Amino acid sequence: MSQYGQGNDGAFEIVYEVVAPRLEGYLRRHVRETSRLEDIVQQTFENMHRARGSFIPGSQVLPWAFTIAKRLMIDTQRRTGHEVSRDLGEENDTVDAILIAARESGEEVVHAVETKAQLLAVFSRLPEMQQTVFEHVKIEGLPYAAVAAMLGITEDSVRMYTHRACKALRAVAGGEGRGTQND
């Protein structure tokens, strides 16, 4: 992105290759219609292109792209009246596959599916900021500093929200997943 900001037009394709899959994964959890999702992704890249002169060389591009996409998503929601939801259920197939692969007996599969449902329910009841921070840190894998810059809060706040969200989810999972890197 730094090279693209300095006028190397060919670098945009590399930016697209890196950013587009991450943006798509993020937006799929919020936007169900593919046409609307593609529209937001396209507008995000157009905005990044038009604001390339204001990109600071060496700074991270992903938090910037995510923030632009998020603003556009909410703007689109306001215009069209569609509700933007945070739907981790989009990951259901993946989560199911992992859970089933990890369990051998049928009883454990049932337990795993029930746990997943409970986790999703608990997650949906978390405060908005905790959900957002958890999504960026744990699902998107963004660093604390990047999430802090995206949300306009301090790194300590990001750590606190992540910790609280993890604590709430662990209470359901019975302590599974303890000791992850970002917590």
Place this chain on the structure above:
Amino acid sequence: MALSPDFKSRVLASVKQAPAPTRRQALRARLWLFSCGIVGALALFFVKGGVRMTSRPPSFVALTAVGTAVVAGTGMWFLFTRGRSTLRRPRSLLLAAAILSSIGFVVWRTSIAHVYGLTSPWPTRIGYRCLAMSVGTGGLLLFAALMSWRRSDPVTPWATGAAFGAGAGLGSALLVDLWCPVSYLPHLLLGHVLPIAILAIAGALIGRSILGLRHRSAPGGRKSSARGETL
């Protein structure tokens, strides 16, 4: 389901169609426009009389000016620049910079005035003239800052505008400090600090429409600007 190669070529084609300034071009344009704002503010300052010593000792004027320059300069640096991230500094930090700079300015000015025994009330100088002067000079700086960054903030245009407004207010405080002989606290608050808040609010309101990127209409939607609501 991944994005199709067809979609990729569509994005690349749409990007090629829209001209966008490079970093060097953007910096040059910003420097030029912001310089115009500074020259305009200085012109207004000198038209209105420039540095007015009145009965103030030169050392008092020098001391208050140096202190105000340090405080306002630090605040302006925080408010106008972005640090190492393309995303602007956290809103809490910007707010803290604006408030602490304003407090620092008032504390410095009244402290020095107290040392020189110049804190007596001026019933005829409530502060309206300083208010007008501050809003005038700061308004020019704010306008230049907003124009130099127009259509380039896809993230939080209102917060950027507010930061620019507060920064411009601090810049005007430096000029008006040289112009105004009154160090009476209520006068300072009305004529020198209130304009910082006024310009910050004006910056937020104007920046919301000037700084945001306009994007093409989405399916089922109309053309609008990317506005920076808190998420």
